[in-house]
Amino acid sequence: KWIKHPDVELDHEVADFYIEFMVWVRTRRASRKLSHYSEVPEPLSWPNLPSHVQYHGDNVGSRRREGRPYLEWRRPASSQVDRSQRLLATGRYADEEEADQEAAREALGCYNTEVRSWEAKRKQGAGKAAANSQAKRRSSRRPRPAALPAKE
Template identity: 50%
Template sequence: MPFIPTLTLKDRLPRPFKIRWLRELMDLVDELYFEYGIVHQDIAGRNLFISDTTGSILLCDFAFSAQIGTVRHGQSVYLGEIPRCNDVKGTMFFLYYLITRDPQYSRYLLSDVDENTIMDRPKWVKHAGVELDYDVDTFYNELMAWVRKRRDSPKLAHYTLAPRHFEIPDPPEDGMEGWYLGRSHTMREMEAGRTTLSWERPPASKWDKSRKLLATGKYADERPPVRLMHVPDPKKGFPQMGMTNAALRGQDKRKQTQDVVGTEDEAEASKRRREEADE
């Protein structure tokens, strides 16, 4: 995929947002499913943007995508089209938040939200800062007509039933069952020089559940280590600032200058402390 220097629809919303982009997105979701047997499963503003060259909507980040009827890497479960993450549901929530800016959906997991909560038209109240090239009714009606059509359409049982399906090779294994090689998102961010957070807390399996654990990785009842202080010899007093170790041991016979032994006031104070200790 070529690099496209633009912001996603999460970071920059075109003014106005055009209904043709909604139509393009619905057509794209249909093409992936019916033509290729692929489900994206993460349709959201952060994965959508408008091309500066073609002016069309584009979908990126297929990290959660899968071929219908296959086993997810590292798991032994039938995947199919996961109802709680299906692309029709993702498109619905994308458009709903784009129009309403409902704060409860500013951050959400597709698997944790219910599309029935946004089906009613009265809930689709346009945010004052959002501009559309058609009224909300037009957007809503076109979306819901597509939703009903998709729900009534037959479901694919396996990606090989799609006319333009293709094979995807398995990722390389590292010798451990259920694990595959690859770089984490955090590692990629670090390599790119972006700011990342170093999580200091230990794994949950190692927590002492009876104690409160702070974000620093320390327990709340832990006390900072005690810093020990050296007790001076009562006859010698404190060492003079700036004196060499040899001079302190009496091995350096050179005359100590004021820069080495410190100021004259410091020397007098040290002498007075020694005299008081001898008394």
């Protein structure tokens, strides 16, 4: 006997579903066993495949010629990236970006000594934080066996 789960909402009684299922099982058992798909009396009715959609892409070259906006990928190839520096999404290195921002501030005349000293302290603090994290990583490593030379 089937028992309905309390969270399930049915449009008929559980007994009706059980009867339908048993009719299906008896029909399946009474039918001839098939060993190959070509033995079926009638094929499955699949929905028709969608018609082919002709797509005419709009490449960057035509957009550039017409003066329309397009996505310009500025990041250099990974083989050309200097892995010792942080590369920004603009395709420029972080230190280049900071130098340009500083030059722009000086050109506008809004770059005073207080801002410079604050940025110097911030950079110095970032350097100390990086050194501390490297020291923590070094101290948490397991010691190397005596037979292997230590890498530097």
